[in-house]
Amino acid sequence: MDSIIGAFALLAGGEREVWWTVATSLRFSLWSTLLAVIPGVPLGAALFLGRFKGKRAAVAMVNAVMAVPTVVVGLFVYSFISRSGPLGGLGLLYAPGGVILGQAALAFPLVAAMSYTGLQKLDPRYNETLLTLGAGPWRRVLAIVREGRYVITQSVLAAFGRVTGEVGVSMMLGGNIRWYTRTMTTTIALDAGKGEFERALSLGIVLLSVALAINFLSHLAVRDAA
Amino acid sequence: MNLSTKRTSVRAAAALAVLLLGAAQAFALGGKEQAQAAPAGRPTPANPRVRLATTTSTENSGLLTYLLPFFTEDTGYTVDVVAVGTGAALKLGENADADVLLVHARAQEDAFMKAGHGATRRDVMYNDFIVVGPASDPAGLKGSADSAAAFAKLAAAQAQFVSRGDKSGTHVKELDIWKAAKIVPSGSWYKEAGQGMEQVIIMADGLQGYALADRGTWIAVKDKTSLAVCYEGDAGLFNPYGVITVNPAKNVAINAFGAKAFLEWLTSERGQGLIASYKLGGQTLFFPNYKP
Amino acid sequence: MRPSPSAAFSVARLAFRYERRVAVSCEGLEIGLGESVAFVGPNGSGKTTMLKLLNGLLGPFDGSIEFLGRPLRGNPQLRRRSVYVHQHPVLFAGTVRDNLAYALRLKRFGREESARRIDEAAERFALGGLLAREAGRLSGGETQRVAVARAVAAGADVLLLDEPTSSMDAESEAGVRSLLASLKGSGATLVFSAHDETLVRDIADRTIGFAGGRALDGARQGDYR
Numbered sequence: 001m002d003s004i005i006g007a008f009a010l011l012a013g014g015e016r017e018v019w020w021t022v023a024t025s026l027r028f029s030l031w032s033t034l035l036a037v038i039p040g041v042p043l044g045a046a047l048f049l050g051r052f053k054g055k056r057a058a059v060a061m062v063n064a065v066m067a068v069p070t071v072v073v074g075l076f077v078y079s080f081i082s083r084s085g086p087l088g089g090l091g092l093l094y095a096p097g098g099v100i101l102g103q104a105a106l107a108f109p110l111v112a113a114m115s116y117t118g119l120q121k122l123d124p125r126y127n128e129t130l131l132t133l134g135a136g137p138w139r140r141v142l143a144i145v146r147e148g149r150y151v152i153t154q155s156v157l158a159a160f161g162r163v164t165g166e167v168g169v170s171m172m173l174g175g176n177i178r179w180y181t182r183t184m185t186t187t188i189a190l191d192a193g194k195g196e197f198e199r200a201l202s203l204g205i206v207l208l209s210v211a212l213a214i215n216f217l218s219h220l221a222v223r224d225a226a
Numbered sequence: 227m228n229l230s231t232k233r234t235s236v237r238a239a240a241a242l243a244v245l246l247l248g249a250a251q252a253f254a255l256g257g258k259e260q261a262q263a264a265p266a267g268r269p270t271p272a273n274p275r276v277r278l279a280t281t282t283s284t285e286n287s288g289l290l291t292y293l294l295p296f297f298t299e300d301t302g303y304t305v306d307v308v309a310v311g312t313g314a315a316l317k318l319g320e321n322a323d324a325d326v327l328l329v330h331a332r333a334q335e336d337a338f339m340k341a342g343h344g345a346t347r348r349d350v351m352y353n354d355f356i357v358v359g360p361a362s363d364p365a366g367l368k369g370s371a372d373s374a375a376a377f378a379k380l381a382a383a384q385a386q387f388v389s390r391g392d393k394s395g396t397h398v399k400e401l402d403i404w405k406a407a408k409i410v411p412s413g414s415w416y417k418e419a420g421q422g423m424e425q426v427i428i429m430a431d432g433l434q435g436y437a438l439a440d441r442g443t444w445i446a447v448k449d450k451t452s453l454a455v456c457y458e459g460d461a462g463l464f465n466p467y468g469v470i471t472v473n474p475a476k477n478v479a480i481n482a483f484g485a486k487a488f489l490e491w492l493t494s495e496r497g498q499g500l501i502a503s504y505k506l507g508g509q510t511l512f513f514p515n516y517k518p
Numbered sequence: 519m520r521p522s523p524s525a526a527f528s529v530a531r532l533a534f535r536y537e538r539r540v541a542v543s544c545e546g547l548e549i550g551l552g553e554s555v556a557f558v559g560p561n562g563s564g565k566t567t568m569l570k571l572l573n574g575l576l577g578p579f580d581g582s583i584e585f586l587g588r589p590l591r592g593n594p595q596l597r598r599r600s601v602y603v604h605q606h607p608v609l610f611a612g613t614v615r616d617n618l619a620y621a622l623r624l625k626r627f628g629r630e631e632s633a634r635r636i637d638e639a640a641e642r643f644a645l646g647g648l649l650a651r652e653a654g655r656l657s658g659g660e661t662q663r664v665a666v667a668r669a670v671a672a673g674a675d676v677l678l679l680d681e682p683t684s685s686m687d688a689e690s691e692a693g694v695r696s697l698l699a700s701l702k703g704s705g706a707t708l709v710f711s712a713h714d715e716t717l718v719r720d721i722a723d724r725t726i727g728f729a730g731g732r733a734l735d736g737a738r739q740g741d742y743r
Contacts, residue, residue, distance in 0.1 A: 017483070017714070020253065023249065023250040023253035026246050026249075026250040027247065027250035028245070029252055030243055030246060030247045031247075032251065038496040051577065053324060059388070068490060081477045082321050082322075083321065083322040083323050083476075083477045083480070084321045084322050084476075084477065086325075088322075088477065089477060089479065093323055094277055094306055094308055094323070099273050110387075123608065125604050125606075125607075125608045126608055127603070128570070128575050128602070128608075129504065129604070129608045129610075131574075131575055132573055132575060132600075132602040132603075132669075133601065133621050133625075133668070133669070133672065134598045134624050134625055134672070135622050135624050136624075139624060149236050150235060150236065153235055153236050153239050156239070157239060174561050175306065175307075176308070176309065177307060178291075180306055181306075183232035193421060193422055193424050193427075193428065194286060194334065194423065194424040194425075194426035194450075195428045195447060195450035195451070196450075203362065214241075217235060217238060217242070219240050220235035220238060221235040221236070221239070223235070223451075224235045224236070
């Protein structure tokens with residue numbers, strides 16, 4: 001109980017490093033979500049609209065990748081952005097770029113799979129009408145994304161929630177470097193280990209508020225879709 | 227297709243995202259400026275970021291947090307500290323993912339140098355390992371002949387023991403002691419945590435068990451626990467730290483100048499003096515021992 | 519046998535499977551350009567599936583469907599001259615005018631040509647009062663009318679209509695019937711499914727019966743002319 005009071009005091013006291021960590025977390029998560037949405041939503045829409053051989057396999061693949069643990073994604077991305085890896089020259093490892101890339105790799109299949117699943121709830125006549133009126137593939141992707149914007153908003157929010165709350169990728173690719181790549185979750189991991197529960201808890205409270213905000217927006221999206 | 231929507235969620239989400247991103251960007255950049263503020267009158271190095279892979283003990287004992295601002299002030303280099311176990315730190319060096327290493331596992335350091343992964347290695351400082359445990363010392367470690375004898379008592383008593391289990395320098399030292407005691411530790415009393423030093427001490431506190439710890443981390447964390455030092459002072463518990471610059475021939479991206487600057491600074495009179503002056507609760511944590 | 523160029527649709531040995539079961543089959547069927555054909559049969563007998571197959575909305579299928587003398591398979595651009603209209607058509611959110619404009623944009627009509635075609639359609643389909651209305655607020659009959667207008671304005675002269683008068687009040691039904699009659703008079707090809715005997719008698723040149731997923735050979739089941 002004392003540590004909960006201490007946690008609020010820490011937040012209210014406006015300790016600069018705590019709030020810097022919050023800002024850094026949000027910055028990484030927003031960029032990585034954006035990076036994941038740009039290919040993820042069109043892929044989800046294409047999977048939904050497409051009539052091609054191997055579609056089931058492609059959907060199963062996306063769903064399977066979504067279930068890969070964050071540390072495995074981290075390891076995989078590490079092997080690419082390590083200085084001895086193919087993208088080593090970009091200097092992304094242990095830098096913000098690495099965290100953002102890793103988190104985007106984490107969020108991308110989630111966005112695609114959730115968009116795909118969500119769009120299936122749309123009225124099938126919508127797509128047929130577009131087809132019969134002669135809309136080409138790009139037009140249809142665009143129109144279906146617009147029509148399904150509420151379910152897509154939900155998938156984007158879910159992706160944002162996942163990357164904000166993950167610790168494996170941030171730790172492995174960011175290195176938890178102070179004033180550089182330290183995020184809410186890596187700080188929590190570090191502080192909880194050190195027994196500094198107040199600071200860990202204060203960031204936990206921020207994470208909880210982020211999760212609540214996401215849930216609220218997601219709820220709005222469901223309501224608007226109806 | 228809906229062009230005339232009055233619905234709120236999509237807009238709310240988008241507006242919030244833009245707002246948050248703007249605020250976060252501004253704040254984060256502001257924070258970085260503060261962290262890197264370079265004093266005037268000294269040229270900034272061409273590549274001012276040096277990546278140091280080190281053991282958790284140097285970072286979490288507070289030593290680096292204390293030293294690095296001085297280093298930055300003196301040289302203009304900012305150090306990105308990646309705190310992992312010694313084993314992982316050496317691996318990062320091998321992969322060229324770190325510029326300079328600060329580690330404590332002499333045999334592995336020598337192997338690292340021999341394999342050509344490192345450019346220069348220097349002794350920096352030492353402290354010692356200690357066995358921490360419940361203040362009542364139920365296994366009766368106090369007064370053991372040496373560390374191996376103390377460990378033998380632990381095994382005999384089946385006392386709860388938390389091992390780092392992460393190939394860190396401390397873990398390597400622990401395994402050496404078990405070997406010297408001719409014991410292969412196993413059973414429910416022996417717990418391999420796979421965590422950093424503080425986590426392991428905190429866990430040992432929770433279990434009211436024992437753990438091998440470096441003195442620096444112990445001093446930094448002891449006030450948060452009910453544990454006490456149960457065994458110390460054996461020559462076998464000597465814990466020397468070395469600094470190694472990664473061989474710049476491995477990769478063009480390695481900040482060789484920055485790494486060399488760090489190695490030189492740490493072993494300079496100024497660096498050594500600062501190490502000796504770092505105290506926590508009135509106690510010196512690390513003893514400089516570089517001999518030119 | 520080469521289909522005559524005047525055939526709108528020419529179907530041979532068609533079998534369409536849905537979840538490994540043959541949903542619709544048809545040995546042979548020909549529908550001429552300018553003809554009006556009604557698909558009749560009980561619910562679930564395959565009429566809707568057949569209409570969608572003719573429009574290229576469903577696939578893959580065995581056998582062949584030719585549209586205007588060319589195979590439908592692998593020629594998606596062929597779809598442009600025919601439009602399928604759902605039993606309960608979908609209008610996009612926005613006004614009726616937005617709906618027409620969007621369909622015209624899909625067919626790459628320019629701004630001026632679009633405006634001209636919208637005016638023309640408004641007059642022909644008596645949409646004057648509807649153009650500015652929200653599409654989602656229209657009655658069933660009005661929705662049907664706008665859906666047909668949207669297709670025709672965009673240049674379709676082969677219309678595949680699924681139960682165009684189902685669940686409508688008598689007045690709307692009469693409106694749609696006269697709309698189809700006028701389309702027929704202008705030379706459009708109409709293929710529609712219907713339960714409503716009056717509609718079939720007034721509009722269809724001939725009927726094709728459906729039962730249990732089979733189109734009955736394209737044989738003439740009756741001629742109301």
